[in-house]
Amino acid sequence: MRINKFILTACLIAGFIKAHAQYSQEVERVNDEIDLKVFPLPDKSQNMVVFHLPDSCSYDTTDSKNLRVELIVGKTMLVDCNKHVLMGTIEEKILNGYGYPYYTFTTNGEIWSTQMLCAEGSMHEEFVRCESLTIDYNRKLPFIVYMPLGYELKYRIWTAGETTDIPRQ
Numbered sequence: 001m002r003i004n005k006f007i008l009t010a011c012l013i014a015g016f017i018k019a020h021a022q023y024s025q026e027v028e029r030v031n032d033e034i035d036l037k038v039f040p041l042p043d044k045s046q047n048m049v050v051f052h053l054p055d056s057c058s059y060d061t062t063d064s065k066n067l068r069v070e071l072i073v074g075k076t077m078l079v080d081c082n083k084h085v086l087m088g089t090i091e092e093k094i095l096n097g098y099g100y101p102y103y104t105f106t107t108n109g110e111i112w113s114t115q116m117l118c119a120e121g122s123m124h125e126e127f128v129r130c131e132s133l134t135i136d137y138n139r140k141l142p143f144i145v146y147m148p149l150g151y152e153l154k155y156r157i158w159t160a161g162e163t164t165d166i167p168r169q
Helices: 002-033 061-066
Strands: 046-051 067-079 084-094 101-113 124-129 133-136 143-148 152-159
Touching: 046 152, 061 067, 067 084, 067 101, 067 143, 084 124, 084 133, 124 152, 143 152
Parallel strands: 101 143
Antiparallel strands: 046 143, 067 124, 067 133, 067 152, 084 101
């Protein structure tokens, strides 16, 4: 019985060490490319979200000029049947002296909606988003987004299709 506990404990420790090593490698990869300390600190009412695009991607990343990343900020809210939009903007800024891009989301928290009459029981949870920002795909640098507390960041990867020639008339 003691041997089984010992083996179980050893396996758990090995798993934790492996997970920590993978996490450390991810942090090192981000920090090797950009020292995050050079970016402004978020104020008390903000989050600084830092993320890398995943290594495993279903798109051909060798020709990244055909790929774009859409940044989407919003909030999950209880809404009715109307169309709801979060008022706010995502802006790209450049870190002075380094040339690294980062993004800021600003909002006053107002929600715009259509004014249709909704049936009873139409209330549901939905991700209410602002107008998104589409930017060039870059897997080498992390994406850094400053946004107010309480908001969520999502992204979507877009790919261009084949070009089609327009026939001459």
